[in-house]
Amino acid sequence: MKLKYFFFIVFITVASSCEKTLDLSPLDSLSEASYFKTASDYQTFTNQFYFNLPDLNNGDDNSDISMATGFSSISNGSYAPAEASGTWNNNYKQIWQTSYLIGKVENSGALKNDVAVYGAEARFFRAFAHFNLLTNFGGIPIVDKALGVTSDDILFGARNTRAEVINFINAELDKAIAVLPDAAPADDGGRITKWAALALKARVNLFEGTWRKFQEGGTGANELLDKAIDATNQIFASNKFGLFDRRDVMGDSSYRFSFLLEGGRQTNPAGLTKADQKENILARRHDRDISASPTLNIGQGVLSPTRKLVDMFLCKDGLPIEKSPLFQGYAQIASEYKNRDPRMANDLLIPFQKYWLFTQPAYYRNWANPNSGGITFDIAFGILTQTGYSTHKMQQELAGPQGNDYPVFRLAEMYLIYAEAVFEKTESITDADLDKSINKLRDRVGMPHLTNVFVTANGLKMRDEIRRERTIELYVENFRYDDLRRWKTAEVEMPQAVRGIKWKGTEFETTAPWKDLTFNVGADGFIILEAASKRQFLPKHYLRPLPIRQILLNPQLKQNPGW
Numbered sequence: 001m002k003l004k005y006f007f008f009i010v011f012i013t014v015a016s017s018c019e020k021t022l023d024l025s026p027l028d029s030l031s032e033a034s035y036f037k038t039a040s041d042y043q044t045f046t047n048q049f050y051f052n053l054p055d056l057n058n059g060d061d062n063s064d065i066s067m068a069t070g071f072s073s074i075s076n077g078s079y080a081p082a083e084a085s086g087t088w089n090n091n092y093k094q095i096w097q098t099s100y101l102i103g104k105v106e107n108s109g110a111l112k113n114d115v116a117v118y119g120a121e122a123r124f125f126r127a128f129a130h131f132n133l134l135t136n137f138g139g140i141p142i143v144d145k146a147l148g149v150t151s152d153d154i155l156f157g158a159r160n161t162r163a164e165v166i167n168f169i170n171a172e173l174d175k176a177i178a179v180l181p182d183a184a185p186a187d188d189g190g191r192i193t194k195w196a197a198l199a200l201k202a203r204v205n206l207f208e209g210t211w212r213k214f215q216e217g218g219t220g221a222n223e224l225l226d227k228a229i230d231a232t233n234q235i236f237a238s239n240k241f242g243l244f245d246r247r248d249v250m251g252d253s254s255y256r257f258s259f260l261l262e263g264g265r266q267t268n269p270a271g272l273t274k275a276d277q278k279e280n281i282l283a284r285r286h287d288r289d290i291s292a293s294p295t296l297n298i299g300q301g302v303l304s305p306t307r308k309l310v311d312m313f314l315c316k317d318g319l320p321i322e323k324s325p326l327f328q329g330y331a332q333i334a335s336e337y338k339n340r341d342p343r344m345a346n347d348l349l350i351p352f353q354k355y356w357l358f359t360q361p362a363y364y365r366n367w368a369n370p371n372s373g374g375i376t377f378d379i380a381f382g383i384l385t386q387t388g389y390s391t392h393k394m395q396q397e398l399a400g401p402q403g404n405d406y407p408v409f410r411l412a413e414m415y416l417i418y419a420e421a422v423f424e425k426t427e428s429i430t431d432a433d434l435d436k437s438i439n440k441l442r443d444r445v446g447m448p449h450l451t452n453v454f455v456t457a458n459g460l461k462m463r464d465e466i467r468r469e470r471t472i473e474l475y476v477e478n479f480r481y482d483d484l485r486r487w488k489t490a491e492v493e494m495p496q497a498v499r500g501i502k503w504k505g506t507e508f509e510t511t512a513p514w515k516d517l518t519f520n521v522g523a524d525g526f527i528i529l530e531a532a533s534k535r536q537f538l539p540k541h542y543l544r545p546l547p548i549r550q551i552l553l554n555p556q557l558k559q560n561p562g563w
Contacts (some may be wrong), residue, residue: 002169036104042115045101049125050190052094053284056294056394056406058302059478064493065309065471066273067386067529069301074481077494077536081545081563085135088547091129092143093496098126100146120179121192124200127172129206131204134165136544138560142168158556163220166208170227189285195235196282199409202231206417207486210424215542225421232418236282236436241411244279245444255445256346259394262403265289266367267396274405279412283405290487292401298349298390303476305348305389307499307526310336312468313344318448323458330525332501332510335378342445347475349377349390356397367395379501381517386529388501388508393476399498407477415440416470423466438469485542487534494537498530515524538562 004284028201035041060066062074074078105119133140139159147154160168180194209224235241244258249270257268261277265288286293296302315324316339326339334351338346349355354374356365363375377390384390396402419437423429429450439449448454450469455462467487471480502524503507508514519527540562551557 015491016217022286036108039111039114039118040109042101042108042118044119045104045362046121049094049098049122050285052090053282053408054478055284055407056296056476057478058296058377060476060480061302061482063480064306064496064498065312066303066305066391066474066479067498068304069382069386071116071530075494075498076530076534077538081548081559083548085544085547085550087132087544088499088550089498095126095143097146098122098129099143102126103146116179116214117181120176120197122174123172124180124192124197125229126168127176127197127204128174128200130169131166131207133161134169135207137546138162138543139165141557145460152321154555155252156554159558161180162208162211165369166224167203169204170201173204177201182238190283195238195240196409198234199233199281199414200235202228202235202414202417203409204228205231207482212293213424214486220437223424226419228421229425230489232414232421235411235414236418240277240278241281241441243411243444244277246272246276247444247446252342252345252445255343256393258406258408260396262288264403265398267398267404269367269370270534271367271466275381277405279408279410280405281409281411282415283407285405286403288401288403293396293406295358295396295400295402296391296394298357298395299359299384301386303391304386304500305475306387306529308493308496309471309475310344310348310389312416312472313341314447314468315339316341318450319458320460323460331506341447341472343472344390345395347391347472349384349392351377351379353377355392355395358396358402360400361399364399379514381514386500387498388527391476412441412473416466416473419466420470423462427463429462431465438466441469441473488542490537490542491539495532495535497528497532497535500527500529502526 020446036045052215058068061068061072081234099122101122101271104124105115130140132144132457139162141154141157142160142165143154145154162499176192176197177194179195180192182194184191184193188548205224205228209221209228212224213221240285244430246256246258249272250268252255253269257272258277258279259265261272263274283408285291311321314320315326317326319326321327321336324339329337330336337348337350354371354376356374362373364373366372377384379385379390381386381388396404415437417524419429419434422433422437429452434450434452442449450465452462454460455465465481470483474480481490484493502525503509503519503521504553506525520529520530520531540560543560543563546557546559551559
């Protein structure tokens with residue numbers, strides 16, 4: 001509505017001028033009349049879209065595997081419809097801008113061949129924005145052109161169906177893939193390639209394929225799962241990407257340091273840089289001097305791992321803790337960390353372990369003297385942790401600003417997408433397909449292979465193990481909440497109590513300074529941070545409520561069920 005008024009005011013202002021030869025081009029800024037004259041103009045306009053790529057945040061606090069101080073209204077289901085939504089506004093803003101650029105590219109005349117790639121990048125971002133809206137709100141109005149004063153059919157139109165939105169996203173990505181390059185320019189790294197578009201296509205179709213299977217009875221699910229499988233197979237066949245595994249020079253810490261690589265200073269024991277990172281298909285690029293990376297301070301009440309996450313880590317024999325003779329129990333403070341998947345020590349701080357942090361000089365890492373400084377993880381409840389556990393993954397160790405990239409799409413996710421999509425098609429997967437996917441992730445941390453014989457012999461369920469692998473590998477990368485919704489397990493998992501360390505019958509109960517603390521402890525001896533009675537996940541929570549203001553502006557936008 002405001003957009004229409006803007007165009008109307010501009011029209012009246014121009015039409016009311018009696019001077020027909022007046023030059024209306026502004027002297028101190030760019031205007032549409034003077035812009036889009038060169039390929040670099042199109043490139044510069046496209047650059048703004050990259051600031052909307054996903055970045056490091058504490059989104060997993062909205063799920064069941066980590067928690068924040070003060071709790072999360074998303075996690076416990078206490079949120080209500082809001083007047084406005086940043087998710088809605090920001091994604092539609094990007095959709096408007098990308099649609100505008102696509103129109104400019106399509107009408108660029110002699111420049112069309114030179115600027116076609118920027119139109120393809122815009123289609124990628126337009127598809128991504130529609131996907132963000134779909135995952136949150138379900139069917140939403142599709143916008144496939146720049147909006148103007150005659151766009152009432154879109155501005156005040158009804159919601160498209162989920163199927164229509166998915167078809168639109170896939171069509172956009174196919175058009176982008178046909179034009180995007182195999183590699184980003186050497187002097188302009190980080191730009192969208194065809195592989196990034198294929199990675200998004202894989203993520204989109206796994207999400208919607210499993211949503212249809214578990215939420216909508218399965219109609220059309222396999223068709224979408226096939227698209228996810230095909231997209232990942234193309235990425236694998238390219239041989240352009242490889243899992244980061246430098247245990248030869250970093251030992252078991254290789255996995256954690258892979259997320260901390262920078263370009264201009266040493267951030268790891270081997271002195272490796274971003275140039276050594278071949279796992280990222282697309283990264284949100286950061287530079288210390290231009291666009292520093294965000295940080296998550298574990299001392300500021302974010303990402304305290306929950307009992308549920310910690311218990312998901314397998315023992316080194318590949319068995320869950322409830323089945324493995326290697327599990328050392330909870331009696332000693334550090335006993336449960338022994339004989340576990342090495343990713344546990346990469347993702348979590350080990351009790352009494354020295355670590356380094358970016359928050360003050362005494363805690364900085366100095367690679368010239370790598371054992372100096374630092375701080376000991378002493379399980380300070382209310383300061384470093386809420387649950388007794390603390391996140392280590394993606395925690396920077398050097399003085400800010402930071403310059404490490406954030407993986408938007410990495411090869412590990414593609415392996416997980418492939419394995420899940422293959423399994424969900426027929427609810428079976430061959431050992432060969434496991435070796436092609438999940439077992440590559442296990443190889444790089446020295447864990448036993450997942451096989452059908454192993455699953456059967458140990459009374460496991462293949463679906464559970466595939467989902468376990470995904471949750472562990474992608475912790476802190478903000479997938480868990482959406483995964484629970486597409487699997488339709490959120491109604492079971494999310495209302496459960498949020499629990500932390502075992503208190504009763506352990507060293508915590510008898511050792512200073514913890515013995516003097518008071519917690520709500522369950523019958524099984526584990527502390528309870530948020531009781532099940534204070535948590536809910538109702539059918540309406542599978543979709544977010546549409547912003548109230550949008551419904552008032554456009555009565556054809558019907559609210560999601562239950563809201």
